Amino acid sequence: MKQPSINIRNKRATFDYELVDTYTAGIVLTGTEIKSIRAGKASLVDTFCIFIKNELWVKNMHITEYFYGSYNNHTARRDRKLLLSKKELEKLQRGMKDPGFTIVPTRLFINEKGLAKLVIALAKGKKQYDKREALKEKDDRRDMARLFKR
Known part of the structure; x- marks a missing residue:
């Protein structure tokens, strides 16, 4: 039986930042954390990465505690x-x-x-006018798609 594909996105990242370069990184997890991720119980809202002693850590990533986790359960927002x-x-x-x-x-x-x-990205913060411009482009693309569907 094929597992359902897990694809959790940070939608605010592309709105707030201009993505310059992307990398795919592995994560050090405990057993209950990977089970929660496979169940789709994770969020990347307000998540960021920092360097501590030449190691890259992800902070504020929320992985819900595993329902059947007992005393082995993890902390939901620990650094990974x-x-x-x-x-x-x-x-x-x-x-x-x-x-x-x-x-x-x-x-x-x-x-x-x-x-x-x-998937992490080296990103540069957008200014307010850049965000407004991105919203206008998104609306224009949606309007064009509606016109061509008719």
């Missing part, structure tokens, strides 16, 4: 370590040195092998 190659970590650290840049998670999914992966 991300797994990337040394070259990728160095590239991200260089990118973070520029003012206005940050690392935001954009997508959480489970790959073919059953491992949880987090």
